[in-house]
Amino acid sequence: MTTIRKVRYYIYLKDVLILSLTAFGGPQVFLAMVIDIMVKKRRYITEKDLLELNALCLVLPGPTSTQTVSAIGFRVGGPNLAYLSLLVWILPGTLLMISTAFLIEYLQSHTKGELSFAKFIQPMAIGYIIYASQITIKKMIHSVEAAILMMISAFIAFFYNSPFIFPIMLVIGGLITTHNYNKQPVIEEKSEIKISWDNFIVWATVLIVAAVLGHYTRILPIRLFENFYRNGSLIFGGGQVLVPYLYTEFVEFKNYLSSEEFLTGYAISQSIPGPTFSISSYIGALSMREWGAAGMITGGLVAAAGIFLPGTFLIFFVIRFWDGLKKYRPVRAALEGINAVSCGMLIAAAYLLFEPMENNFINIIIIIGTYILLRYSKIPSPLIIVLGVGIGLIYQWILNSI
Known part of the structure; x- marks a missing residue:
């Protein structure tokens, strides 16, 4: 056996x-x-x-x-x-995105700090965000109240882009829609919910210990782990919703990456297989570039551990009693508000990522063109990005030759 x-x-x-x-x-x-x-x-x-x-x-x-x-x-x-x-699922994507961080850092150091080769894939990343927003909103928004919540959360995220406001908005969104529980279908057969708290305690303990150690030691790898662990504990809606959180925290708030670097990494992450959360490894690696190659590898691995572990702890915790919990209507009603706020974050992400870019006709055409290709063509998503990278490399080669 x-x-x-x-x-x-x-x-x-x-x-x-x-x-x-x-x-x-x-x-x-x-x-x-x-x-x-x-x-x-x-x-x-x-x-x-x-x-x-x-x-x-x-x-x-x-x-x-x-x-x-x-x-x-x-x-x-x-x-x-x-x-x-x-481990097997996340390792290939993690290693690919850490390698991407090394490539970006190398190219910047040999091109006077510029990413000319990424001239086209940066607006393409916005096209991906818009396409992801459309798909996500179509799946998650099913009422006028949810649509209003989505727009309010997008508005707040535009002007108050602190990473600490996002979890508060998620909680408020869930509480607002719980009053609609009477619209949820009644499930008569309710069994007693038996909860084993072991995995929840592990999740909470790691979160608290990492936050305390990061605050008092100020050691960058520990702080990075806490940052990604916190984000991994709060992201509802998958990898696309993660983007505005990471952009706000690591570009706007902490300045570990430039907007150009973030957009380039995000676009490339769309062309590789595996989990979309692997972009975190790219961000973690560039956040520790001043520590050299060993620091970048450490940053990438720490970020991967931080972003992937909380979801694993939580699924092991909830899976044991979910069948009983989902029968309660207020629980299902709260999900509508949480999903609506997540959609608002996506709308805000498209704006926040476009704002620092040069506002010209070419960028707008590339954004619209990328969306049209994703929406209406059968060209594989990775091939679209590879095409953009190739054109960008040719563009940079021409610039260097002049």
């Missing part, structure tokens, strides 16, 4: 690695691939159970795809396999 189980573990980890290297195109493509590999081919889980599990991950803070992979691993082989699958 033990040998059979170990073989099954090995096969599961191999499947996760294949996903991490081939899952281009965002959460929709990821879910289709999971159904094909883990449901139809391997039968680790039924399709109904998978969709319910994915829905649970969507309403929890943290990276949805990562939580889904970890949760399936948890059901197949318990906590040990779950954490191994987490």
Whole structure:
């Protein structure tokens, strides 16, 4: 039995690695691939159970795809396999984005601090944000009240872009829509909710200890871990919603990156497989560039650990009693407000990322063109970014030749 189980573990980890290297195109493509590999081919889980599990991950803070992979691993082989699958899933994307940070830093140091090669992919990143906003809003906004909440949160995020305002807005949004619980369908069969607090205690302990150590030691890697861990604990709505949080904290608030560097990294992160939260590794690496190569690697790995761990702890905590909790109407009603605020963040992100860019006709055409390609063409998303990078490199070569 033990040998059979170990073989099954090995096969599961191999499947996760294949996903991490081939899952281009965002959460929709990821879910289709999971159904094909883990449901139809391997039968680790039924399709109904998978969709319910994915829905649970969507309403929890943290990276949805990562939580889904970890949760399936948890059901197949318990906590040990779950954490191994987490590592296998995030490692390729993390290493690719750390390498991207090294490339950006090298090119800047050899081109007088400029990123001319990224001239075109920066406005392309705005096109990606607008496209992501449309898809997310279509899925999450289903009432006038939610639309108003979305616009109010976007307005607040425009003018009060402190990272500390975001979690407050999420809580308020959830509380506002709880009064609509009577519109939710009644589920008569309610079972007693039995809660095991172990994983919640681990999540909260790490958060508190990291915050205290970061505050009193002022050691940059510890502070980075706390920053990303806090963001990973508060992000509802997936990787696209993460963007305004990270931009506000690390560009506007702490000035660890320039707007140009952030946009370039975000655009490149859209062209690689695996979790979209891997952009955090890029940000962490550039935040520690003054520490040299070892510092950049440390920053990238610390950021990855910080952003991915809280969602894993929380899914392990909630999965045990979610089936009972979701039957209560106020819980489901609160999710509408949380999702509406998250959509407002996306709208704000498009504006905040465009504001520091040069306001010219070419940038606007590139933004609109990128959106049209994503919305109406069948060109793979990574190929669009590769095309932009290629044109940018040619543009920089011409500039250097003049």
